[in-house]
Structure formats: structure tokens, C-alpha cells
Amino acid sequence: MANCKTVSKLLSDALDRPLSPHEWLVVHAHLPICSGCRNFRRQVQMLKQAGDRLRGGRLPEAPPADD
């Protein structure tokens, strides 16, 4: 069985290239049993979303003054 170190690297790779069928199977056999890797995946996806926003200058308006 693949370990989290291997799977987290593949989850990072998946943001940059298509995974091979074998890699895809490794990841999807592991994710259902590992909350750490599921969370890791959401976190790196969010880093990408942050970059997308920054690139477009599409940042949120300042929230209403809450002080």
C-alpha cells in the first residue's frame, strides 16, 4: 500500500499534470481511508486558488469594518 508521503506527492503532481492510470488508482485507493491526505489535497488546491486570485488582482473587497 502507498503511504502518505507518496500520496501527498502525487496529490501535488495532480495539480500540474494528469496522473497516470496507475498513479490515479494509488491515490484513490488511499484517499477514502486517510483524512490527512484528503485534507492535504484540499489545502494544496486552496493554495492554487489563492494564486489564481492574486494573479487576476481579483481579491476580495475589504470586509465591512468590524472593529
Place this chain on the structure above:
Amino acid sequence: MGVSLDVPESGGWPCESAHPHQDTHLNTSRAQDGIHDDAYLVGLRRDLFRFARLQLRDEAAAEDAVQEAMTAAWLQADGFAGQSEHKTWVFGILRHKIIDAMRQRQRLVNLADLGSERDDDAQLDALLFDAGGHWDKPVKPRAWPDPQTLLAQRQFWRLFEACLEHLPEQYGRVFMAREFLGLEMEEICGEFEVTANHCSVLLYRARLRLRTCLSEKGFSAEDDHGQL
């Protein structure tokens, strides 16, 4: 409950940019778009500079890139539906200016020479993973708040910047080339003169460090359910 992520910050992330002012007396010819509005331009310049400085890690080079982008933008400021569309377009120009600046500097830096970062990577791995390569229980990634919520919070952007600045320069530059400039992998490998495999390792290390840094700085939940 976890930490509050709603702490008001002052200090100028782009999301704090000035609200559009409809000072129509300032733009006689484009009263409705506000592109020539002083407050808008000041905010735009500040946002551009912050983005360029993060990417280039050099105040002077960032200032040059911003100046070029602003000048180019000034020369073709017609035909935009509004400030938002204009801003996206100017950021697009800045992106090209930054890539040019990176290309000029590239020859000076040997990205393949990671030296001491290798030791740091080994230490981080020892911290995060157990002997079998599984997440060590105390530091197993826990859920962050909903992305849309998080990305709307100034606190997030402040922490994100702080964590980016903690990255070793090589990691930071490859990460930002990919995620901020949106370069494709083969472009990045070409720019940094590394193999595709090495490139993917650099990105993985950068992401692993960033998410670990952000978790340490305030996104980790107190309980095992991991939901803030």
C-alpha cells in the same frame, strides 16, 4: 472553537484596496469607469507592487516592473467596462514584466543547488511522517475553513505572505511562477533549467512547507475533527 480569522488588519494586502470612488470631476472623459480615479490608481499601484515584490523579492526590480506595467496601462486605458476589468488587465501586463525580469536574473541563480534545504527537507519529513511514511498523528493535516471564507479574510492573506517569505528562495520562486504567474510546467522547467521531475519535487516541497506553515500559524483546529 479555533482562532478567530477575522482579526482586522491594517497593512495593505490587495484586498484592502481603496473602494471605487466615483469622483467624476477627476475624469472628464470617462466619468463612469473610474479608471483615472486617484484613489483607484493609488490602490492599484500598491497591489501591483506587493505582487511584484513577493515574486521578485527585490524592491527595485519590483518597482521597475510596476512602473512599466503602469506606463503600458496608461497608454491604453480605453475600452474597459470598469475598474475590475482594468485591474485584471494591468495585472496581466505586470505578469509579463515579472517573467521578463525573472528571465534576466535567471542566469545569476543556480536553482539546482539546494544545499542546506535538503537537510531542512529531511527534518520536515521526519516531523510530518512516521517511519512508515504516514502522517504522524499529532501533525496529520486537519481541515481548514471553507476556501471561499478563508480567501475573503485579510488574516489569511497576511499569513500567506508571511509563510511565502519563509520559503527558501528557490522554492518560493518556483511556487510563485506556477501558482501566481500561472506558467505551465514545461515553461517553468525551461525558465529554471531543471528537469520536469525536479520541478515537481520543488513544487511539492514548497506546497508542503506552505500548508505546514499556514497550519502552524493559525489554521489548525484544536480538536481531532479538524473543523474550525
